[in-house]
Amino acid sequence: MTGLDTGEAPDPVPGVRADGDGPDGRMHDIAPSLRKDPPQIPEDAMDVRIHFDRTSLWRAGWILVVVVALAAFGRWVLDDAGTVIFTLVMSLLASIAMEPAVSRLGRSMRRGLATGIVMLGVLLFSIVFLISFGRLLGEQLATFAKSIPQLIADLTAWANERFGLKLDYTTLVETFGVTSSTIANAAQGLAGGLIGVIGAIVSTAGSLLTFSFFTFYFSADGPRLRRWVARLVPPRRQQVFVVAWDLAVAKTGGYISARLVLATICGSLAAVFMLIIGMDYWLALGIWTGLVAQFVPTIGTYIAIALPVVIGLIGDEPWQGLAVLAFALVYQQVENVTLEPRISAEAVDMHPAVSFGAVMFGAALFGVAGAFVAVPMAALMLALFEIYSNKYELLPHIAEPQPGEARWREDGDDPDGPGGAPREPVRRARRMTIPRPTGRRRHTPA
Known part of the structure; x- marks a missing residue:
């Protein structure tokens, strides 16, 4: 007999009641002495206190000072040296624009000589164009500037006659700021023709020389510059x-x-x-x-x-x-x-x-x-x-093009579409063959 029948023997496990044990022998209750009530939080512990570390506070302050100082320095540099920076950027872009021609010529000659030939060709073309059409272009621009008020008047009259509008010439001139003094100043600046163009070139000779100098070296020493910058990268x-x-x-x-x-x-x-x-x-x-x-x-x-x-x-x-x-x-x-x-x-x-x-x-x-x-x-x-x-496979109902949708060609597309049915013409872009970084894979759903 068990201790439950006689009331004399203790429970097999202290604090565990055995009544209601079924054939599976599971225990159904825990003695109150073994239950743990949730801890009671003292009333004085409800107040939240935040302690600042003086070291962290000083570090944050110095970081803020450095950021503000760098911003002020950058603005000062842009204000005082903005023209030089702009010239450097445009020289770099010009050298990149010349890269296809320089690369082709560089296969049979030194790169510096190829760069000089390309720049000389651009210079000769500009000189020939200015000599041939500089004066004519200046005269046409000056005449066009003087005729702007008459063009606006003719356009206003034509629109009023064709579409039954009630446009006022004076209001349009004031709206667009086309005053007589503005037109006179513009025409005077353009009427110089070739002489005016040459004068403008002479006045900016320093900037042009700087631009040409940096453009030449950016293009001639492009591979060397690339290696030098690559050495700064891990x-x-x-x-x-x-x-x-x-x-x-x-x-x-x-x-x-x-x-x-x-x-x-x-x-x-x-x-x-x-x-x-x-x-x-x-x-x-x-x-x-x-x-x-x-x-x-x-x-x-x-x-x-x-x-x-x-x-x-x-x-x-x-x-x-x-x-x-x-x-x-x-x-x-x-x-x-x-x-x-x-x-x-x-x-x-x-x-x-x-x-x-x-x-x-x-x-x-x-x-x-x-x-x-x-x-x-x-x-x-x-x-x-x-x-x-990373790119992922599309679900079938998302990948299906909508009726009448203009579609751009993507990697992996079947040029003939599902079932070999020809699709609408798509833009075929030639892409550079560049290896993807190691350790990166495209994910596809299982």
Whole structure:
């Protein structure tokens, strides 16, 4: 018999009740003496006290002082040496833009000689252009500046007549700030023609010499500079540095050189066409068309052609505006199909919205120079993110393209689509073959 039946024997385990034990022999309760009540927190312990370490406090204060001092020093450097820094940055970008031509010439001659030949070619082209068209360009710009009020008046009258508007010429002139004194000053500055251009060049001779000096050495000693900077990076990070350097050269150099070539072709053909049809300001409008159409992404083509079309429509012969519009439409198709794929096949390939946003952001921060280099810099950052980020397989219902969706080609895409059905034309971007860092793998769902 057990101690439970007689009441004399103690429990087998102190503090454990055996009543209700079933066939499985489990115990069902714990004696009150073995239960632990939650600890009671004294009332005086409810107050929270924070003790500051004087060492940490002094360290934080000194860090704040150093940060403020560095910010003040950086602002002082930018204010007093901003021009020099800007010249260095533009020289570096110019050397990167010359890199494709210098690399090709460097295969058969010394790199310094190749750099000198490229820079001499650019200088000779600039001199020939200024001698041939400098005075004409200055006269056209001055005449165009003087005719701005009349152009606004003609445009206002044309809009009121065609669309039944009630625009006031005086209000428009005051809104855009096109006063007689402003126009006179602008025309006086532009009327000098070639003499004015030469005077401006002479006045900035120091900056041009500095720019040329640094551009030459950045290009001629590019490989040496790359090795010197790589020595400052730990070995495990040198691969990342090499990838970033090569991408910067490929993206920036390819973009700027391709845009310059396309701008030259576009501007030259537009100027020749306007000259043939007898349009005023043909040289200035041709240069405007080439530069704006190529260096302003997405909407640059429309902005570039809008100005000559409007000038032609409100002129004495409105058919000239329609002719320029027809030329722009035909040329744009020819460029998209034949010229641009061959010239800029290895240059920047980015979504149009990203390109336009990068230009607006760069222009807001650094003006025209920022807008000029914003697209290749954005492409560089996106390319680095593409290389050093992990990508995952998409779920089938997410990967399926939506009806009518414009699709960009990605790595691993089947060019013929599911079932061999041809897809809509997609942009085929040539990408640099760059090894991914070791130890990084793409994850796929199990």
